[in-house]
């Protein structure tokens with residue numbers, strides 16, 4: 001790691017302010033400050049729900065049963081989360097020409113809610129539903145979600161618009177993500193531990209053609225040991241609030 005110019009926060013701000021094409025890559029840690037529960041680890045959702053309910057083959061055979069879990073996790077009392085300062089800073093960076101593109105592994109739609117537009121949702125989003133029979137995509141409204149299981153006018157079952165276990169990554173999001181990584185000269189990784197492939201290859205591509213990597217994670221990750229130039233051991237919202245001030249100070253924005 002190269003942290004020889006001032007504090008790590010200042011070194012990170014130098015990289016971000018000095019880049020001409022910045023990519024942000026976010027994972028569950030960026031939404032943790034909005035209160036979203038994680039899937040794995042202590043207190044994770046898989047301690048309470050059956051992981052098979054998000055496997056595509058199981059869903060095809062038992063859609064109503066799977067929808068009970070899907071509704072509870074993604075559209076039930078847990079819904080209604082709001083963007084936090086990390087989402088807001090990234091949206092502001094895009095608006096002011098500091099950030100070129102954002103790749104997220106999250107399916108919560110919070111980057112879009114915060115105002116980000118140049119976003120690839122690598123694992124899809126829960127804000128849409130797609131018919132398993134005819135492919136029609138519709139907005140995931142409360143009325144549609146209430147049916148058990150939600151069904152299309154054609155009689156097919158609706159599936160949430162995010163990637164299930166055993167399903168391929170949405171092709172367009174994948175292409176946009178790797179294209180953005182191919183042109184980026186710096187990447188800020190936020191709240192992703194780099195264990196889920198192929199998503200974790202996105203920041204690695206930036207590094208492979210000489211780009212610098214800033215990483216924001218509470219604990220060291222797969223990235224820290226391999227591609228990170230500046231590691232900020234912090235929560236996402238706190239780190240982004242501080243970086244926002246430092247970067248804007250350097251750019252006069």
Ligand SMILES: [Zn+2]
Nearest residue numbers: 131134152154
């Ligand atoms: Zn249909």
